[in-house]
Amino acid sequence: MKTNRRIIHIDMDCFYAAVEMRERPELANRPLAVGGSSERGVLTTCNYPARAYGVRSAMPVFKAKELCPQLLIVPVRFDLYRAASKAVREIFARYTDMIEPLSLDEAYLDVSHIKRPGSEIAAEIRATIEQEVGLTASAGIGPNKLIAKVASDWNKPNGQCLVAPSKVPLFMQTLPVRRIWGIGPKSSARLAAHGIETCAQLQTRDKTWLAQEFGSFGLELYDLCRGIDERPVQANRIRKSLSNERTFAQNLESLEECREQLIRQHHEMMEDLRKISPDRQIAKLLVKLKFSNFRRTTAEMPGQQPEIPHYLKLLNEAWGRSGEPVRLLGVGVRFAETTNNTEQLELGI
Template sequence: MNAPPSARASIAQVFRSAGIVLRPAAAVPDHRPRGRPETMRKILHIDMDCFYAAIEERENPALRGKPVGVGGSSRRGVLTTANYEARKYGCRSAMPVFKAKELCPHLILVPVRFDLYRSESARIRAIFGRFTEKIEPLSLDEAYLDVSHLRSSGAAIARELRAQIREETGLTASAGIAPNKLIAKIASDWNKPDGQHEVTRDEVAEFMAQLPVGRLWGIGPKMRGKLNAMGIHTCGDLQRLDKLELAQRFGSWGLELHDLSRGEDTREVRTESIRKSVSCEHTFPENIQTLPALEPMLLAMIEEVREDLERKHSNRLIRSLVIKMKFSDFTRTTAEKAHAELDAHLLKELLAEAWKRGQNRPVRLLGVGVRFRDPEEKQQLDLF
C-alpha cells in the first residue's frame, strides 16, 4: 500500500536528519546483468567461410566462380583448404594434390600466404572485441564468443557481427548460436556458407535427438560405422544406451558419448588466462595414410602456433615441443622433447617418431604444440 503524502514527507525528513539523501529511482545505476541469468548462456561459434580461399578470391577477383585450392604446390603436397566450387568436385582440406587433380583437373592451386591470413584474422578478432571480451580463438578462422551479458538475442548479435565482418573485410562468416560450445559449433555448420543457425535451450533435446551421430565431435567414418552396425544412427538412438553399456563397449570414450549425445557441455569460453601450453589440432576428413602426406599439414600448423605465440605469448619461455597423433583406431601417442624454440626441423623428427609408434596406422588427428615454463621459473632465470 502506498503511503500518504504526509507520511512520505516525514520519512524523507527522517532520512535527511540521518544524513541519508534520497534520490529518484531513475537516477540509480542499473547493475543488473544484461540479458539472461548466468545459467542461460549465449555462446556463438563463428566460422569464416573457406577463409584462406576467400581471401585469395578477394585479392584476385579472377578466381571467383572457379575451383581453387590453397597450398599443395607439388603433387606430393596436400591442400590446406578448397573453396566451395572445388568442394563440389570432392576436393577437401588435407587431400593429396594428386587426388584433388584427379577429381578436378582444372583446379587452380595458389600458394599459402600466412602473413596475409594472420593479418585478416587480427582484423576479425578486433570486430569480435566490440561485442565481448570473452573470446576463445580455435584457429585463424574460427572462435567461440560468450555474449551472455548482452541484452540482445544471440541471433541478433550474430547477424550484426557477421554484417560488420562482411562490410569491413569483404569476407563472409557462418555462426552457430546455442547455450553451450558443443551445440554452437555443430550449429555453425548448419547454414553454411554465409548463414547462421540458433538452437535455444528449449530446442536442445529435439535438436540432439534427431542429430546424426556422425555430427558429434570425435566420431569419424570408422566409429560411425561401428555405431550404425549397432543400429545407432542418431543421437536419440545413442541416448537409449546407459552409461554402463557405453563404457563396456567403448571405455572412457563411451562415458563422453553419453554426455555428448544429450548436448551436455559445461566448458567455459576460455579467454587470455595464463596458459601452460599453446597448440593447434586438426582432425582430417579422411584418415592420412602416409608420413609424407602429413608433413605439409605439420608446416601449416606450425605457422598457426607461431602466430599464436607472437600475438599473445611473446614473453613466455618455451619448455618443450609436442606432437600429438590420434590413429584410426582412436589410440593416441604424444612425442615430446625439451627445446626452447619453435623448431620445424625438430617437430618433423617428433612427427616421424609418433608415426613410427603407430606402426603405419592411418592418422585421423594431428596436434602440434609447445609447453611453457612456469612464470615463477622464468623469474628465477631472470635473476641469473
C-alpha cells in the first residue's frame, strides 16, 4: 500500500561553522572550519568561503591547509551546538510531533496532518529559525523521506525545493545513483562499471539483477531509484549503533584481504561517526562476518575508542571461528545507553 505523506527535510547550513560565525560575526567572510587543529586531525565542517577552495567536511587538516593556506580552524564546542540544536528542535515542535532527528544539523518532519502547503510550512520554519536562532537552514519537501532529503540539497544554502508527487518520476530521471541513501562510493563505482550512473539507467535493471548485485538491498533499490520510499518518520528515534557493512561480489579469501578491507570500511565508518553521532559515548566495538557458507559471527569488546588495532583484534577472533572465505564484513560501534531520553534527544534536531 502506498502512503500519502508530506515530509520536510530540514538541513542546517554548515551548522557548526554557522554557529561559530554567529558568535563571532567578524569571521563570516573568511574561510573557516571547525575540527581538530593538528595536522593529523580532520574537519567536522566548514563555511562556504572555505568550500570555494575545495575544502570539505571530513577532510584531513593538512589537505585543507594545502587547498586554503589562510583557513582558520576553530575547536569543536558541542555544548554550543547542542544549545542551538535544541532551540531549532523546539521550533519544529510548534508544527508537528513527528520529528526524526538524524544528527545535530538535520531532521525529518512529517506534516501530513497540517492543512497547509508543505512549502509554506517549510518557509515559515526556516524564517523562524533565522529570526530566533540566528542561523539559516535549507529544506526539501516531498512525498517521502528519500525525495525530501535529496531536495533539501537542491537550493543550498538558505533555500528550499518542493517536489510534488506528480513530479517524482521526472525528478528521478537524471538523479545520480550516488544520491540514493545506501549507495556509497563502492556501490556507485560498481554501478558505473555497468554503465549505470543515473536513476533512469538503474530503472532498466530488473529485481533479479539487482538482488544478484546487492542482495536484499537490491530489492529496495528497485523502488528507491523510482522515488518510492515507504519508510515512516520515526519520532524520538534514538540511534543505538552505527556500522559500515559490505557484501562482496567476490569473496575475501584470506585474513590479509579482510584486514585491508576492514581498514577501508573503518575509515568510512569514522566519517559517518563524525557526521551523524559526533558526541555520543561509545560502549562497545564490533566486527561482523558472514562466511561463504552463510554462517554469521560477531566479535565485540567493551571500549570507547574505535581505533584500528582494536578492530583488527576483533577481526582475528571472528575469522578464527571459521577460516572460510568472507562474503560480508562489517565494522561498528554500539552507543552507551542512557535513561535520560530528554537529554539524548537534544543531540539531534
